[in-house]
Every structure is written in structure tokens, then in C-alpha cells.
Amino acid sequence: xxxxxxxxxxxxxxxxxxxxxxxxxxxxxxxxxxxxxxxxxxxxxxxxxxxxxxxxxxxxxxxxxxxxxxxxxxxxxxxxxxxxxxxxxxxxxxxxxxxxxxxxxxxxxxxxxxxxxxxxxxxxxxxxxxxxxxx
Ligand SMILES: C[C@H](O)[C@H](O)[C@H]1CNC2=NC(N)=NC(=O)C2=N1
Numbered sequence: 001x002x003x004x005x006x007x008x009x010x011x012x013x014x015x016x017x018x019x020x021x022x023x024x025x026x027x028x029x030x031x032x033x034x035x036x037x038x039x040x041x042x043x044x045x046x047x048x049x050x051x052x053x054x055x056x057x058x059x060x061x062x063x064x065x066x067x068x069x070x071x072x073x074x075x076x077x078x079x080x081x082x083x084x085x086x087x088x089x090x091x092x093x094x095x096x097x098x099x100x101x102x103x104x105x106x107x108x109x110x111x112x113x114x115x116x117x118x119x120x121x122x123x124x125x126x127x128x129x130x131x132x133x134x135x
Contacts, residue, residue: 014045016098027104031111039107047079047092047099048107053120054085063087063117070109076102 013028015021031037031048039048054060064080064087071077079090089110091103 012045013041014098016093016100017096019098019100024099024101024104027101028099031104031107038111042090042092045099046097047090048103049088049090050107050110051086051088052110052114053122054118055120057084059117060085060087063113063119066113066117067106067110070106070113074102074105076106078106 013025015024028041028048029035031039033040039050041047042049052060052063054063060082064082067078067089076091076093079092081088091106091110092098093100093103
């Protein structure tokens with residue numbers, strides 16, 4: 001079996017094999033809108049995603065550069081898109097498939113980097129501006 005599921009309040013996550021599901025479930029819940037966070041569970045329950053909005057394109061790409069540098073450190077890449085001043089970020093693990101601790105680490109890192117780069121408060125998923133580019 002390559003992955004498994006766990007009910008966490010109203011959300012069912014699919015975790016990568018070998019993860020501490022109890023701990024990861026708590027971590028993920030704290031990052032999602034059902035908890036105290038701004039991430040939401042992806043439709044396939046294998047990841048977390050949210051939109052970040054900044055004042056300018058420059059601020060947006062600098063945020064993405066900061067995140068990309070940490071991706072190199074963590075050896076973990078995002079699924080993301082950018083249109084002008086918004087970027088839609090999704091964290092999921094491809095091998096083994098599911099939500100892993102690296103996704104949690106990177107989601108937290110994004111939240112901190114977003115604040116450092118002057119993220120604007122009111123980016124909703126509905127108006128991410130990604131249109132057909134949203135993966
Ligand atoms: C060898 C290398 O660590 C792997 O290919 C990493 C790279 N980055 C990755 N990123 C993501 N999101 N999922 C992976 O399974 C993954 N695997």
C-alpha cells in the first residue's frame with residue numbers, strides 16, 4: 001500500500017506512506033481554513049493549496065524566488081502558477097503519493113515568506129486571476 005487516509009475533523013487527508021499520520025493530521029489541520037490557517041485541502045485530498053496576492057508583479061516573483069530557494073534546500077518542488085500579482089501554490093508529494101511532512105514544512109515556509117514579502121490579506125481562491133492556468 002503506498003498511502004493511506006485519515007479522518008481529521010471534516011477533512012480526509014491522503015498521507016504519503018511512512019508518515020506519522022496523527023502528527024501530520026494535526027499539522028495540516030492547523031494550516032487549513034477549518035483550523036486557523038489559510039490553506040485548503042486539494043480536491044484529491046493529497047495536498048494543500050492557497051493563493052497569495054501581492055501589490056506588484058515584482059513582489060510576487062521575489063516571493064516565488066524565496067520559496068524556490070527553500071525548495072532547493074528541502075529538495076521539494078511546488079505545483080504553482082503565477083499571473084501578475086498572484087500566485088497559486090499547491091504542495092503535494094509525488095513519491096510516495098500524498099501529503100507529507102515536506103508539504104507541511106513548505107506550506108509554513110510560504111506563509112512566513114508571504115508575510116515577509118508584504119502579502120496582501122484578501123486573496124481568495126475564487127479570484128486568484130489564474131484562469132485556465134490554475135492547475
Ligand atoms: C530525488 C528527489 O529528492 C525527489 O525527486 C524529490 C524532488 N522533489 C519532490 N517534490 C515533490 N513535490 N514531490 C516529490 O516526490 C519530490 N521528490
